[in-house]
Amino acid sequence: MASTSRPPARKRRNTHAAASSGSTRTVAALFYTAACTSITVMSFSLLHTTHAFVYLPRRDHRLTSTLPSQWDLGRCSSNHDGRPGVPKWRGHTRDMLVRAATSKKSSAEAPEERDWKQALLEDDDLDIDAIIAANKETLPRLPGILSASPRDGNVDLPESFLDEAVASPKKEEGVGPLVSRAKMQGLGGKGEEDEEKKKAQQNARLATWLGENGVWMQDKSGWGVPPHPLLLSSRTIDEIELEDSGRGLICKYPINMGNALFQLPLSIVIDKEKSLAAFDGALPADINEYFAIALMLIQQRALGPSSFWAPYIDVLPTTEEVDPTLVWPEEDLALLETSPLVAATRSLKRKLAAEFALLEEQYMRARSDVFDPSVFTFEAYLWAFINIFSRAIRVKIGGKRGPSGEEEESIIMCPYADLINHNPFANTYIVAEKPFKMFNPIRGEEVITIYADKDYKKMEQVYISYGPKSNADLLLLYGFCLDRNPFNSVDLTVALLPDDPLFEEKRAFLAQAERREKEAFPYPNELFEYLRLVYLTKEDMGGKALREMEFTDPISLENELAAMASIEGACEEALASYSTKEEDDARLINDSKLFNMFPKTQRMAIKHRRSEKRLLKKTAAAVKQQLLNLRSGKRKLRPEEE
Template identity: 25%
Template sequence: MESWLKSCGAKGLDDLKLADFPGTGRGVKTLRSFKQGDTILTIPSDVLWTVDHAYADPVLGPVLRSVQPPLSTEDILALYLLFVRSREGDWMYDGLQSHIAALPTSYSSSVFFDEEELEVCAGSSLYTVTKQLQQLLVDDYRALVVRVLGPHPQLFPLDKFTLDDYIWALCTVWSRSMDFALPEGKSIRLVAPFADMLNHSSEVKQCHVYDPKSGNLSILAGKDYKAGDQAFINYGPIPNNRLLRLYGFVIPGNPHDSYDLVLATHSPAPRFEEKQKLWPKAGLESTSTIALTLTDPLPRSVLRYLRIQRLSEADLAAVKLQKANVADEQISKSNESEVLQFLVESLTGILDGFGIQLERLEEQLAKDFYPVGSNSWAAAHVSLGEQRILRLSRKRAQYLLTVVDSGKDGKAGAQSTASKACAYCGQESSQLMVCGRCKSVAYCGRQCQVAHYKNGHKAVCKAPASGKTEVE
């Protein structure tokens, strides 16, 4: 592959080498030192796997262009990979075939987990999405046979375009493609030979760059490297549930873990048409997916959505008179109490649905019950991260519920809770920092204090009559 890339104008290959590394497997090794920001590799446009190149192929292109409606970007790239792989002995594709020969023959994405491995994360969003995806892949392949493969058996012999081949090609696209925003709101997805061998590290800065003018892909040094180091790229702040589904690995203790909370309301619901007009004004839709994270376990958008969903006739009339952002603040005590009670109950139901509860998972991982690096081990870390976030979300909702039910701007409830747990994340501690203004709530750290102030406490935070007036 390297000799072909050099002949096509790739730069930097003399300073890099494919190698096997403990923990990450196949990766890219530096043969000399680099300073952060140095260009270490450039792959020319002509050898990139892109939709435009697939359409431009003299054999495959006419077939792809004839399919209406057009295939998805993922399907086009997957078919392109399989088509080139099937053209063994055709000199036109020798270079691209050398890249395919360097690709893994199998992947560790969650779609390949057996039932026992997947059951470790039962109840998680990954479990649900993976189950749906496994069926969707079968359905999509059948549709592809009808629309493309079947009508052109000479180009697509089914023994080389099986369901397993299709899933392999899609996993190649998922795990190795790069996406870039282009001018005028356009975008491009590409797979770059050799550059796709670089592994992910959150310790380096994002360092892959696409030049829209030349069409070339460049990799910069995301940090200083010495000769012999492994070079990395940064995929971005991706949670473990997505890392395992798309890339086939997890990061223990991933700070970017999240849980996608799906909020949906259907047309038979009371006053649905009126509420449907309010959600967009709050930046939401009747079905909204909102990410719960470690740093923001209960985003304001969740409360905005549910305040609208739970509007009574009287509340709805009051909202229509408001000039402020729709549902950005408490609408009424009864509405807020109903919303928070519903949240607590719903989050409890989600948590109860996990097959292996948090404490048991922590114990199993601590005792190496799952072999490190195995599919079950990876699934356990996904479940662990999601349950931690959901518990923080529930604690946050429970705290807010005590504030609402306490009355008097919630100060009594806040005082009784503050001495035991962080007012934002719910973390229990004997050493909490008290809000310097209202003295009514306390936090486990500055990060939670700032987040809480921005996400609701600002509206109720008032200095005592004889107290100071510092802002948080």
């Protein structure tokens, strides 16, 4: 029941705003995982936050363009008729889009799938929440690229050290920020031709190497094995964003849904075990998997043609080819403006630099015979990590078990499979399995199999989903972002009000739940629960202890209004913190001739900041509408009161 005997939410907002001038900085802890990161974009006095960002472990959910389902906010997307609710599509029902986007359909249904792609291109108001909900079932079984490493993040090194430590392209004198790194693409002439030729030779060597190591690469059938159905292309274009996506795998023949695309023996993957063997006792058995793989990549690259993995290492991209924000020059980072991705990038640089220093101290210095300091440089370490971030996969192999006997995943670098590009809607999947022995060229061994998620036509590119990644995750770790990313998210950092008479009680309660008095939430339900606690008064408690309260449902009208008003205010303040407007970014992006002349990093920065602003705007508008509905009584506090 609504309580009406409490001070109005507005008054509380003022109280808090006054208190926020002494706001504190949240220290960032970084985990090597896009799946587990959340990046806070809010700086709003209302909730006593700064441009802090917080990484929360084990969270896959994001504040996408929606708020809790119980609010039925129309997915924070304005409908064509301006009302919240199920968005109307040009000829598409929401169900149809969801079905199309998540289906494992036969080719007979393929036109529908074209519809959602086309719709994605045409309309800003895609009901992405429904698609995410429908995808939840299928996405987690895909091996998300990277997962959590030990929670050892916070290392504070002076920025100057980092600037020196992290190799970033040199500034060009006297050129403005938008064009200083401009390399006119497609005007490379002979140089570009040579580069293409080199890539084609590398591709051919990789295919030969795969064939020599038990992968069926032949153009004809073998005993029980169909012809190899894929081509390795040196240059692919993302079909929705029309951005260069580097190498990729293309269908040579039509492929049926559920068929194996290829199988790889475990002998060719790089994992911690292989690294321990390659360093022959110079690394401790309990070394972190990421470090072991990074060091092995550096070692094998230095071995050149004598490395067994040379054909694989040769097709790994350079740091500049991946170009994640980690190595962007300051002038490009500046284009991200107040995006928390800037802070996340700096934190990741710090973490990598600190960890490299630790590795040097702990293992490398004492064994300079194995770890040649001119080879195991920080630059090489960055290259290795950028490759791990952007292409390592997690998979259960070799019956590996954790301390309590449960099957555990391993991190592996998987040649060939890691040439598949990202599409957030793809359901292609990778498993380790023991295939049927009789005709298989890889007999009786455990192998990595990649299965087709749908029917593919000849010359179609095969995609896989790297997981439900936000644009910040993608740019930080993979060097690209998507203008239309259904998993894009903006987290809100929320904090207890310092002048709340219940502050200490609430803080102790949060501590029991392993939460702090300031948290970042990517997931709207949890955000609401936290905010209900933030605005909870003694009256709301009605004599109960905090632990007896139920925060999953609305507590009182006042409480709910305050929580919603905070979100609206937060979104608006975040929007105001950008010096550019969403419309300006959109105009720039839509002028494709001009936009395509910018270097990729700058295009990505503009796309990214625009996508954040769009999400903030939609969220603010939806919450505002909901507030109005609640205040006017058009909407009841609890669904059962409707």
